[in-house]
Amino acid sequence: MLPAFPLQANEEVTRQTFWLISNYEKVLFYFLATLTVAVFVYGTYQRFARYADGEDDWFDRLDNLSGRIASAAKIAASNEKQFNRDLVGGLMHAFILWGFLTLLIATTILFIDEWYRVFTIALGERQSFWVGDFYLSYQLVTDALGLLFVVGLGIALWRRYVVRTERLWGKHTNWEDAFLVWSLFLIGIGGFLLEGLRIVGASEPITAVEPVSFVGTATALGLAGIGVNESIAAAVYPVAWWSHALLSFLFIAAIPYAKPFHMLSSFANVVTRDEKAGARLPGVPSDLDATNAESIDDFSWKEMLDQDACTKCGRCSSVCPAKASGRPLDPRDVILDLKEYRRSLETDDDAETMDIVADGGESVIDAETMESCMSCMACMDACPVEIEHLKSFTRMNRQLADQGDIQPSMQEVFQNVMTKGNTFGDSPGARGDWTEELDFEVTDARDTDVEYLWYVGDYPSYDDRNKKVARSLAKIFEHADAEVGILYDEEVYDGNDIRRVGEEFLYVEQAGTLIDSFEDCAFEKIVCTDPHSYNTFKNEYPEVDFEEFADDPMMEFDIEGYWNESGDIEVQHWTQTVEELVETGAVALDGTELDYTVTYHDPCHLGRYNDEYEAPRELVRATGCDLHEMPRNRDNSFCCGGGGGGLWMELEEEEKPSEERLREALEDTEAGSAVEKFVVACPMCMTMYEDGRKTGGFEDDIEIVDIAELIVEALDAKNATITASADADAGTGAAPADD
Template identity: 65%
Template sequence: MIRPLQAETVTRETFWLIGPVGEVVFYYLALLTVLVFSFGAYYRFSRYAEGSEDPFERLDQLPQRIIRAAKIVGSNEQQFNRDFVGGMMHAFILWGFLTLLIGTTILAIDMDIYRKLTAAFGTEQSFFVGDFYLSYSLVMDAMGLLFVVGLSVALYRRYVTRNERLWGRHTSFEDAYLVWMLFLLGVGGYLVEGVRILGAEFPDFETVSFVGWFIADMFQIAGVTAGMARAIYPAMWWSHALLALVFIASIPLAKPFHMVSSFGNVVTRDEKAGVRLPGVPADASPDEIGASTIDDFSWKQLLDHDACTKCGRCSSVCPAKAAGRPLDPRDVILDLKQYREDLDSGNTDEVPIIADGGNSVIASETMESCMACMACMDACPVDIEHVTQFTEMNRRLTESGQMTETVQEAMMNVFQNGNTFGDPERKRPDWVEDLAFEVPDARDQSVEYLWYVGDYPSYDDRNQKVAKSIATLFHRAGVSYGILYDDEQNDGNDIRRVGEEGLYEMLVEDNIAQFEDCEFENIVCTDPHSYNTFKNEYPEFGWNEDGEIDVYHYTQVVQTIVPDLELTGNELDYTVTYHDPCHLGRFNDEYEAPRSLVRETGCDLHEMPRNRANSFCCGGGGGGLWMDLEEETKPSEERLREALEDTDAGTGIEKFVVACPMCMTMYEDGRKTGDFEDEIEVVGLSELLAEAVTTDVASASVGSSQSSAPADD
């Protein structure tokens, strides 16, 4: 019930002992704070308008976007990813801060709006009394305590245990400023409350403010009297108020702005960022392709820069950084942000965004190190889209002729022969000659599945065994399938990710023409990279826009034909582990089909510690397969070490199962360079299944022979 203010009312006086002059001064400073905040926020947001137009729709279905972002941010679900303690810490800080903000807003509404309106009609009233006040005080004390606890954990992780990912060359005063200001505001609020309760001589109803009551008790035990508390209260109140006003005014000017920009970044996220890349305008000249200046980045990418909280989650999961390559995804984002701010303030001259061996914001070796695995994006709690920006810089290198020589060679091979090996197109189907059955030609007959074999399963000796095993499975199960033989060309997925957009578009046109000349219902791919680009990027070029053709990875198709393979689940007894390929798992959320197939063979499957969305890249993506980079430890070597040392089975792991031809190539190399050849075998999942089928057939043959043998007399 709303009651008139009286001396005995269960409430507290907002400007207790501050006086009318102090109240006027506070409101003046508050107005000044709002003006500074508004100007800073306006500058920040208006700066984004100087970026280029984003190629994807970012503000469609805005209400749904806001609701979804509120769920993501409010639940802290992305902060819990890979770091439970960090997630709890951030949840305490976020919900504590929001509660204190809402509580302050409620107080302002009562004091500045409701009381004044009711006073204008004759009797000043307040809803900040009685049961409402008691509930308010209890909630504010409880949530404020969580706020302080969360900040204490943050300070402990930053300064005591010195969590490595929280530190880097962009660590600066603003990082300490944010966490210490919030901590001092939280603790300062309790100190002010404790002094007020002591100065008011412990009103009985204030026991609901249990933290403030405890502080008041501590002051009293320390010898502070009620009179002393009343004497020091104004100074403590003003110090807390000024600290709060300074913090609010500084929000748009430094790291605290992430509280606004991060939410905006989540609202404007692209669900398929990195999985599909933006195209290049048809009328763009070579000088306009890629990022030459800071404003060549889109407004969303500039927002990405401001949303970065320097948490280092992207850095901690980046396989390129772990391998010692010159790439730290956090530093790239922050380098671009720092350059923009220095340029705007006149503290630096304009230089190229990226260049090879020259004066630039980002060195070419940095971008060449990226594996396009999207681990950074998956780990980022505020949905920064690193890979799309990295691609823009790679495009600039390509267009300016600064591509690595080995990558240039691979691109030339694709341009001339349709494959990265540079072998003649006529040799692409040579692998089928070793099979005891005929592989159907999809160019000559209608099939259910058009099987896109891919470069490595067609030309690489080791991966040809994978192609043969898949063909064996399809043949055994009676699948209606066919291949394109020598008319198949490179899919272009990694061509695009090294920045060769023109060649990619040429491949898209050629492959689409081949698809349209065949009659089929679905496409099945050996390589997750092909699967990704056919499924997510080719529709952007006018093919399969309505999704009438389903695109599958071979594990998904084989999973549906398992009954036709007539496996019992007891054929093999190997102890194995399975590696999630980035383009199948993290890109396209397919984790179960490969695992179910491993179990169908009877193998004992032990998970890698880093599995599913947390899988660690083999090092071959983003053109890594075509580069010879200096590394402290190859990602493939680290992954094999992990299989043998960190899985539950440890050195008992016999086979390292992969479902990607590029992974096969990288791990076979890692076995040699890491000296694992005698410890573990790398095997394709299809090879494991084919072995199980062969074992099953052999067992059935033996059983049949035994049953037909004459009985002993």
């Protein structure tokens, strides 16, 4: 039987909650505890009440609240996003979180038991549930998880102050960061110190007092080893106890006013997240008086919550291709710059108001910073607390467009789209000219019912390199005898990237014009060459209330309400469509036709935006190519640099993202320099990598090809083999092999 402090002699094992703490001190403790909780509650109320001052968000983020909370609890408890790209960081955060929650529950149990004792004394019989097996289990669990808590914080301190992990430091690093990690670490260490002192102070051999409290016992042995005896332990214990209590009170009271608030705001942010954030963007009202980011008050309550939820972990910064290329964008700093500006206005009546975003002059965010964003969504994918960077970035891009703070090259693109319906400024009548070199006709979907309405897109229609890809894809459809048709000169630009640059009304005009053309055709599915088109048709067009713009003379379309709101029209990227054709045997490949060593680049709008990673890879494998993955692949893919208008902008870069990606393909893949072909599935990627191949000096080292080109080459190789076999059989008089 373990030595104990029984309620009555010979009762079950337990111990005193307030060892060596007088009744007066207990009264003071509870007074301070009550005051601390009051400060915490009031501060938390104030912080959350601020969100009522923000603009309404564009959709209901509190629908199915119970389901949202359950999903957020799963994400938080599993730490699943903390492990993304950082195993050590994930384990560290998991130890801290689980340890903190365990110690919080343990303290709550003690509080409940203490008042339960008071209540039962009032009834004439003092009782406690904190005894026996429950008590022993409690001690074992709290010691184990408390140890993980301290270990996790030790790792955090090591990474921040010894290794000095680069992403943990930035322009917004301040005392709050140190306060959070050091206060928790000292609270954890202090708890074990108290446990060790209490065990040393018992009039029993240390190892026999509480063997289940293995960390406390180890601490007690360490204290005894440096000369701490019963009397010293008894003298030191009250001082250590009050130091521990006061530091704990200080931490709790500070939660709403400093970085620890992220423990609440982050969870709230995960609860209110948009599962399609980035892939779809909020629209703007047709009211021309509406503003986007003229002042900090234009931001929605969710964007304010995003700012409060940021933990300054730097994960977004570490994966941002714009930052890696030397562009003046740091996603973390943008979010925190907005937060600090808002805080300055709230706390200082004399604070100077500034433009939120502008090209030159005094502003919170510089225009060049926003121009640098590639809309690749790497920052959002990496963020463990579901901050929706792209939503705030697009708001500021729209403000730049309203102000006319747009690069001349981008203004030219807007003009081309307005006058010609395409980003090249070429004649709409030339949109189908790429088909003239084919030895068959591509069906006109305006005249013939088809299964697939093929949206070809601007680059495959007008860019010489991408025309080759369009012709390859047309050959695949012809080989499969698929019912595919195109819109020819009634096809217009889909608007995806100009929307992300900030030209919302031009985007709506293009969308409405294109949907008018869609509705004049009879088809079952839409298939897209470009992942950017695929994303906007699938996720964004159905969100636009076109009727809201019916009275605008610039919007020359006739659409009532929403298009494809129920998702009856399936939208596919061409790799998904062709994968189905391969599976049904309409495109017959046996995986032996080609023997190239290749690597594949995941396009942002197909991968991170829409979670399609396997269809392109299955097609590459179906050709027989030996596919080697780059270190950064799938959701960790590195953007080509063309998204978010980057294709058209003139930007200062230390190294183009496309150049870095090609270097990675040749040096960091398992096959290394043996990689012969860099495979893409996006016209913008094709354009950016062909450029990077020239500017980076890789022309003799690697070839840029689209998956469609590989498939056509594989089909030609198979046909050549069949023809050769048939000729050989004819020469010997044998019957030709059955295909």
